[in-house]
Amino acid sequence: MERSxxxxxxxxxxxxxxxxxxxxxxxxxxxxxPQCGFGELGxxxxxxxxxxxxxxxxxxxxxxxxxxxxxxxxxxxxxARAIAxxxxxxxxxxxxxxxxxxxxxxxxxxxxxxxxxxxxxxxAVRIDIDVEGRPVVDIARELLDKAxxxxxxxxxxxxxxxxxxxxxxxxxxxxxxxxxxxxxxxIAEVMHRTTYGVDADPINILLGALKCAVAxxxxxxxxxxxxxILFGTPQPVVSKANLGVLREEAVNIAxxxxxxxxxxxxxxxxxxxxxxxxxxxxxxxxxxxxVGICCTGNEVLMRHGxxxxxxxxxxxxxIMTGVxxxxxxxxxxxxxxxxxxxxxxxxxxxxxxAIAKMPGAEHMAFHEENAAECARAIVRQGIERFKYxxxxxxxxxxxxxxxxxxxxxxxxxxxxxxxxxEDPLKxxxxxxxxxxxxxxxxxxxxxxxxxxxxxxYVEMVKKLLAENVLILATGCASSTYARxxxxxxxxxxxxxxxxxxxxxTAIGEAAGLGGPLPxxxxxxxxxxxxxxxxxxxxxxNKLGVxxxxxxxxxxxxxxxxxKAVAIGTWAVVGGLPTHxxxxxxxxxxxxxxxxxxxxxxxxxxxxFIVEPDPAKAAEALLAIIDERRAGLGL
Amino acid sequence: xxxxxAQTDRCLGCRxxxxxxRVEHSEEKNLFSAISQVHPPKKRLFVEQQGDRKxxxxxxxxxxxxxxxxxxxxxxxxxxxxxxxxxxxxxxxCWSCIMACPFGVVERDANLHLAVKCDRxxxxxxxACVASCPTKALRLVDADDLPxxxxxxxxxxxxx
Numbered sequence: 001m002e003r004s005x006x007x008x009x010x011x012x013x014x015x016x017x018x019x020x021x022x023x024x025x026x027x028x029x030x031x032x033x034p035q036c037g038f039g040e041l042g043x044x045x046x047x048x049x050x051x052x053x054x055x056x057x058x059x060x061x062x063x064x065x066x067x068x069x070x071x072x073x074x075x076x077x078x079x080a081r082a083i084a085x086x087x088x089x090x091x092x093x094x095x096x097x098x099x100x101x102x103x104x105x106x107x108x109x110x111x112x113x114x115x116x117x118x119x120x121x122x123x124a125v126r127i128d129i130d131v132e133g134r135p136v137v138d139i140a141r142e143l144l145d146k147a148x149x150x151x152x153x154x155x156x157x158x159x160x161x162x163x164x165x166x167x168x169x170x171x172x173x174x175x176x177x178x179x180x181x182x183x184x185x186x187i188a189e190v191m192h193r194t195t196y197g198v199d200a201d202p203i204n205i206l207l208g209a210l211k212c213a214v215a216x217x218x219x220x221x222x223x224x225x226x227x228x229i230l231f232g233t234p235q236p237v238v239s240k241a242n243l244g245v246l247r248e249e250a251v252n253i254a255x256x257x258x259x260x261x262x263x264x265x266x267x268x269x270x271x272x273x274x275x276x277x278x279x280x281x282x283x284x285x286x287x288x289x290x291v292g293i294c295c296t297g298n299e300v301l302m303r304h305g306x307x308x309x310x311x312x313x314x315x316x317x318x319i320m321t322g323v324x325x326x327x328x329x330x331x332x333x334x335x336x337x338x339x340x341x342x343x344x345x346x347x348x349x350x351x352x353x354a355i356a357k358m359p360g361a362e363h364m365a366f367h368e369e370n371a372a373e374c375a376r377a378i379v380r381q382g383i384e385r386f387k388y389x390x391x392x393x394x395x396x397x398x399x400x401x402x403x404x405x406x407x408x409x410x411x412x413x414x415x416x417x418x419x420x421x422e423d424p425l426k427x428x429x430x431x432x433x434x435x436x437x438x439x440x441x442x443x444x445x446x447x448x449x450x451x452x453x454x455x456x457y458v459e460m461v462k463k464l465l466a467e468n469v470l471i472l473a474t475g476c477a478s479s480t481y482a483r484x485x486x487x488x489x490x491x492x493x494x495x496x497x498x499x500x501x502x503x504x505t506a507i508g509e510a511a512g513l514g515g516p517l518p519x520x521x522x523x524x525x526x527x528x529x530x531x532x533x534x535x536x537x538x539x540x541n542k543l544g545v546x547x548x549x550x551x552x553x554x555x556x557x558x559x560x561x562x563k564a565v566a567i568g569t570w571a572v573v574g575g576l577p578t579h580x581x582x583x584x585x586x587x588x589x590x591x592x593x594x595x596x597x598x599x600x601x602x603x604x605x606x607x608f609i610v611e612p613d614p615a616k617a618a619e620a621l622l623a624i625i626d627e628r629r630a631g632l633g634l
Numbered sequence: 635x636x637x638x639x640a641q642t643d644r645c646l647g648c649r650x651x652x653x654x655x656r657v658e659h660s661e662e663k664n665l666f667s668a669i670s671q672v673h674p675p676k677k678r679l680f681v682e683q684q685g686d687r688k689x690x691x692x693x694x695x696x697x698x699x700x701x702x703x704x705x706x707x708x709x710x711x712x713x714x715x716x717x718x719x720x721x722x723x724x725x726x727x728c729w730s731c732i733m734a735c736p737f738g739v740v741e742r743d744a745n746l747h748l749a750v751k752c753d754r755x756x757x758x759x760x761x762a763c764v765a766s767c768p769t770k771a772l773r774l775v776d777a778d779d780l781p782x783x784x785x786x787x788x789x790x791x792x793x794x
Contacts, residue, residue, distance in 0.1 A: 034650060034765070054649070057653075058668075060677075587669070590670075
């Protein structure tokens with residue numbers, strides 16, 4: 001199997017082909033073959049020390065664990081814990097931003113500021129905070145208190161979910177009793193109910209998992225809102241994506257991970273003349289070149305136009321170019337292997353977060369109290385490493401694509417306002433009704449070694465665009481489309497169907513882009529999926545329908561992480577049919593599999609579709625879009 | 635003559651070989667479809683435990699095969715690889731082979747009314763169980779090469 005469909009990645013991998021020392025995720029995937037069938041099916045339980053227990057998926061051996069748990073119970077518990085893991089990641093991310101926000105308001109983090117007062121006020125109004133005539137700091141303080149209370153023992157429905165979901169969704173969630181009243185409390189509840197001897201009813205466990213997914217949605221939305229307030233709501237920005245953005249004569253520093261708290265500050269200090277002069281003095285005539293990897297990359301791409309080097313599965317490949325002087329990481333999706341790969345090069349891997357260290361990397365603790373100073377010290381480490389480059393190992397691929405990024409919900413509505421100032425959603429709705437936009441598909445999630453990198457994304461999007469489906473993307477999905485050139489006006493002409501091209505051209509020209517909008521809109525990092533929900537909810541509310549009626553679908557065709565499982569699950573709770581290109585470890589239970597792929601359709605409108613073949617997956621999503629259009633009488 | 639050799643000190647009892655065996659003998663040779671087959675495929679080797687020792691118990695394709703000798707219809711035969719296999723159409727379900735096997739590795743397929751045993755994966759160069767073993771406890775070895783390897787190990791052991 002090909003490892004990647006990204007020519008830049010292939011180019012670098014080929015240079016090091018056959019080298020025994022240098023192992024990448026693809027080599028380690030091969031070494032892991034065969035992977036355990038019990039694990040693949042989710043029928044292995046390690047929740048107590050009487051185990052491990054396994055259920056025989058062929059029905060001849062044990063059909064229960066030692067405690068009596070069946071495959072259904074074990075699979076449901078495993079899935080619930082994966083969702084709790086994902087939710088904990090987003091909760092940690094959001095809470096981190098909130099804590100820094102608190103330091104800013106207390107005057108303890110002078111390098112940060114409230115950059116977007118418009119967003120602050122918009123969020124405040126949405127959650128019933130009085131803004132009239134009040135100083136910004138007062139509004140911010142009340143907003144922050146409300147945000148922080150979502151994590152603790154709030155005891156009532158979460159404000160960020162209740163204020164952003166349409167009435168129909170809130171009714172469905174209330175009826176199923178899956179309304180969380182605390183983000184962290186719900187994570188703890190899942191861990192509690194799935195521990196030894198608590199919840200054994202697979203359906204009840206799944207309902208608990210759905211509730212946790214709503215908590216995940218809430219955490220994601222808070223993270224996005226607070227980040228926009230502190231760092232600015234993304235606006236369209238033109239940049240470049242793929243390994244070709246690395247520069248031979250510059251000090252190259254990659255920002256990798258997820259949170260903008262550190263990366264945004266590094267992006268700011270990297271343009272300081274003193275640091276650039278230091279880089280030049282060290283021999284880098286081309287100065288400093290900060291690039292992004294994974295979702296930290298998306299954050300700084302959207303807000304600063306920092307070029308994106310690559311996505312998560314190929315993170316090691318960035319080091320293998322031989323010109324990466326430092327890789328600075330925060331948390332999530334950082335393979336411990338980067339420190340090992342870096343041993344073969346001059347790259348310094350720098351961890352910065354107290355909860356995310358790795359053997360072989362240098363830890364430089366990041367303190368928000370003197371953020372800029374910390375950021376400069378980190379950049380200087382990269383400058384210092386420049387002279388240790390080995391020219392024999394330099395291998396910079398040519399490939400890099402232009403990418404227009406930064407399509408926040410506000411930006412999209414803003415562009416539509418240029419078409420119809422009084423009723424900005426009208427052009428969007430009119431075109432959906434007329435069929436110029438047949439439907440909308442949100443692509444989210446990761447890249448995996450189990451599929452040639454980007455293959456599913458690219459094959460699906462070509463088919464959907466040709467059928468006039470508007471594409472939104474986040475996380476490593478957006479990175480994929482940026483690297484493959486789907487985020488340009490030219491891509492609209494090349495790939496979009498006639499109706500969609502006309503719409504994107506009209507909006508793009510009205511918004512002063514001088515050409516069509518790209519056919520794939522980069523809506524942010526993986527924590528930013530709620531941006532897409534906000535647009536969909538605005539359309540649903542305007543039409544007076546529920547999300548589960550809209551011709552809107554989601555797809556995670558190359559998913560990896562627990563976070564992706566959590567996001568996919570709240571997309572389903574949100575009423576979106578959600579495609580997965582790889583089966584999660586649930587197939588060992590017919591009941592759980594059927595619940596996720598069929599029963600949920602009746603309960604929520606949203607459900608999972610598992611289809612490894614990208615062509616068939618695109619067909620399936622088109623059929624669902626048409627079914628929903630028919631349901632709306634379109 | 636090649637045979638399957640289980641190095642018991644390497645076996646963790648994970649049963650990956652059992653799953654691989656079933657998948658190889660399923661209709662689509664794919665785990666996810668194998669578990670939903672109407673008649674689930676049977677496994678041909680069995681991970682057993684005695685005390686601390688875990689071991690896949692499997693067919694030795696014995697030179698003087700008790701199962702083959704007991705087969706009254708000539709269903710069991712030895713193929714060109716030296717592997718004892720079954721002609722489906724001749725098996726009458728008398729289960730003489732099950733009674734005769736000293737290792738207990740011939741079983742009854744109640745759905746197909748056939749005696750089921752290891753066929754050493756005729757479609758594969760390396761049997762599925764061997765290919766699947768994560769600790770390399772299961773190996774396909776040549777009967778003529780193994781003694782030499784074992785003598786070397788014995789000398790090393792004694793030399794310590």
